Amino acid sequence: MSEPLTGLLDPTRILFDLQRGNEIAQRFSGCLEPEEIARQLTNGLVETFGCAFARLWLLESDQSALRLVASSGMYTNTDGFFSRVPMGAYKVGKIAQNRVSFLSNDLPAEPWVGNREWAIANGIRGFAGYPLTAQDRVIGVLATFSRTPLAPEFLEILQTLCTITAISLATALRYQQEKQCWQASPKVAFSALSLSDQLAGVLHSxxxxxxxxxxxxxxxxxxxxxxxxxxxxxxxxxxxxxxxxxxxxxxxxxxxxxxxxxxxxxxxxxxxxxxxxxxxxxxxxxxxxxxxxxxxxxxxxxxxxYWLAEPIGFVEIQCRAIALQFAFTQLANLAGLQVWYGNSNAEIPLITDDETCLTANRRVLWVHQKHQPLPKGIKAKVDLSTPPEALQEAYLAIKANKPWGIETRSNEPQVLSDRELEILTLLTQGLRDRDIADRLIISESTVKFHMNNVLSKLKARTRYQAIHLALVNGWI
Incomplete structure (x- = not known):
C-alpha cells in the first residue's frame, strides 16, 4: 500500500463521523428484513460518507457462497458477475472465509485486483472489506469503494457500523427463519429457547x-x-x-x-x-x-x-392497515384466541376490514369504522373500542352462526345476549359497574361496552329506560 491507513485520530472528526454513523444505524433500527437493512447501510455509506459504491453480501444457508443483496452508488444491480461469490473465492469470499478485514488506499496496485484498468479509469483508490460476524459466526461481507483515500476516522466508524449491522442482520435472519416455521404450522413454537435465553444471545455484552x-x-x-x-x-x-x-x-x-x-x-x-x-x-x-x-x-x-388464558380457538386476521393488523392481533391474544398464520382456511373465523377477503359462508368479524356501511351478509362487527372479553363473546357467537354487535333494522327491540341480560339483572340489584365487573370477573370497561350495546339495541336513552323495557318484556 502506498498510503498507511493508521495514524493519530482526530477526536473532533471522530465525534462528527460517529454522529453520521449513528444516523445511518437509525435507518434500520428495529427492521426485520435483511435485504432492507443491507440497502439502508449501503445507501447511507454512499449518501453520507461519499463512497463511490458500497455492496453487501449475505452468506447463504448452506454456507457455500455469498449472495449480493444490496449495492448502492456507481452500481445498483445485484444480479451481475459478483451476485454470487463462492466461499473463499475472490477477495470477498476470502474475507468471509478467513474472517479478516482488508483495507487499502491504493486499490489499482493490489495484486488480487482482476481489472486494474477499471479501477484506474474510475479513479477508485480506497477499498475496505469487513466480515460481518455475530455470535462467532460470519453472516456476510461489506465492501466499500472510494475515490479518495479512506481516513482512519472513517474506518473506525465503519467498523462500529459493521458490528451494529451484523447484530441487526442476525436478529432479522433469525426472525425470518422462525417466521417460516410458525407460518407453516401455527402449532409449532417459534423457538425452543425461552425469551430470556434469546435476549441473552442478543445482549451478550x-x-x-x-x-x-x-x-x-x-x-x-x-x-x-x-x-x-x-x-x-x-x-x-x-x-x-x-x-x-x-x-x-x-x-x-x-x-x-x-x-x-x-x-x-x-x-x-x-x-x-x-x-x-x-x-x-x-x-x-x-x-x-x-x-x-x-x-x-x-x-x-x-x-x-399479556394474558395467559387457554386459547379457545383459532382466528385469522387480515386488515388493510398494519396498525389495525397489530392492534387486533394483540386484542385476539388478550381474548384467548390463537392467531392463524397458515394458508387461509374457510373453517376459521376471520377478522377483517377488507371486502376482497369476504367469501360465501365465511364467518366474519367485520372491523367497523365510522361512516362505513356494513358489507352484505355481515353478522358481527367489532372495532378498536371492543375489549378482549367482548371479542371473545363475538367469536363464540359467530362460531355458533349467531349475530353479534349488529344493530336492529326493524322497530322491534333486538333480543339481548346472555351477558347483557346478566349485567342488566345485576343493575336492578343496585350494583355499580365496578361491582358488576368484580362479580363477573371482567373489566369495568367491558361492563360499559355491554351497556352501550344494550342502549343501542333497545333504543333507550338511559339505563333506567333499558331496565324498564327488559322488565316489561319479561327478559329479567
Whole structure:
C-alpha cells in the first residue's frame, strides 16, 4: 500500500463521523428484513460518507457462497458477475472465509485486483472489506469503494457500523427463519429457547437478570422484545432486567450517554426508538425513557401486557392497515384466541376490514369504522373500542352462526345476549359497574361496552329506560 491507513485520530472528526454513523444505524433500527437493512447501510455509506459504491453480501444457508443483496452508488444491480461469490473465492469470499478485514488506499496496485484498468479509469483508490460476524459466526461481507483515500476516522466508524449491522442482520435472519416455521404450522413454537435465553444471545455484552416466573408469550410480543434488545445492544446497553408480572412483562435497561456532546440524552434516545414506539403502542404497551440524575445514563423501560388464558380457538386476521393488523392481533391474544398464520382456511373465523377477503359462508368479524356501511351478509362487527372479553363473546357467537354487535333494522327491540341480560339483572340489584365487573370477573370497561350495546339495541336513552323495557318484556 502506498498510503498507511493508521495514524493519530482526530477526536473532533471522530465525534462528527460517529454522529453520521449513528444516523445511518437509525435507518434500520428495529427492521426485520435483511435485504432492507443491507440497502439502508449501503445507501447511507454512499449518501453520507461519499463512497463511490458500497455492496453487501449475505452468506447463504448452506454456507457455500455469498449472495449480493444490496449495492448502492456507481452500481445498483445485484444480479451481475459478483451476485454470487463462492466461499473463499475472490477477495470477498476470502474475507468471509478467513474472517479478516482488508483495507487499502491504493486499490489499482493490489495484486488480487482482476481489472486494474477499471479501477484506474474510475479513479477508485480506497477499498475496505469487513466480515460481518455475530455470535462467532460470519453472516456476510461489506465492501466499500472510494475515490479518495479512506481516513482512519472513517474506518473506525465503519467498523462500529459493521458490528451494529451484523447484530441487526442476525436478529432479522433469525426472525425470518422462525417466521417460516410458525407460518407453516401455527402449532409449532417459534423457538425452543425461552425469551430470556434469546435476549441473552442478543445482549451478550450486557448483564441480563430474570425476575419472576417466565411465561410463554405470543410471537409478536416476543419479537418486539428481541427488536428492542437488538437496538439496546447497538447503543452499548450495560444492564437489563426481564420482569414477569401478573399481566405485564417488562424489559428494563441502562444505556450510557456520557459520550454525547452535541445532543441531549432525551432527544438522542427518543430518535433511536422512534420507529418502534408505534408498534409498542399498537400492542397496548408503553416505552418509557428517563435520564439519570447525573445525565450519564438513560433508563429504558418497555412494558407489554399479556394474558395467559387457554386459547379457545383459532382466528385469522387480515386488515388493510398494519396498525389495525397489530392492534387486533394483540386484542385476539388478550381474548384467548390463537392467531392463524397458515394458508387461509374457510373453517376459521376471520377478522377483517377488507371486502376482497369476504367469501360465501365465511364467518366474519367485520372491523367497523365510522361512516362505513356494513358489507352484505355481515353478522358481527367489532372495532378498536371492543375489549378482549367482548371479542371473545363475538367469536363464540359467530362460531355458533349467531349475530353479534349488529344493530336492529326493524322497530322491534333486538333480543339481548346472555351477558347483557346478566349485567342488566345485576343493575336492578343496585350494583355499580365496578361491582358488576368484580362479580363477573371482567373489566369495568367491558361492563360499559355491554351497556352501550344494550342502549343501542333497545333504543333507550338511559339505563333506567333499558331496565324498564327488559322488565316489561319479561327478559329479567
Amino acid at each position: 450486557a448483564r441480563l437478570t430474570l425476575v419472576g416466573t417466565e411465561q410463554p408469550l405470543p410471537v409478536p410480543l416476543a419479537y418486539l422484545f428481541l427488536h428492542t434488545a437488538s437496538i439496546l445492544h447497538s447503543i452499548q446497553c450495560t444492564y437489563c432486567r426481564l420482569i414477569y408480572k401478573e399481566s405485564m412483562v417488562c424489559l428494563e435497561a441502562i444505556v450510557p450517554t456520557f459520550a454525547l456532546t452535541e445532543q441531549s440524552p432525551e432527544s438522542w434516545i427518543k430518535a433511536i426508538f422512534r420507529d418502534i414506539r408505534l408498534t409498542v403502542a399498537t400492542h397496548g404497551g408503553e416505552l418509557q425513557t428517563q435520564a439519570s440524575g447525573d445525565r450519564q445514563a438513560m433508563q429504558v423501560i418497555l412494558k407489554l401486557p
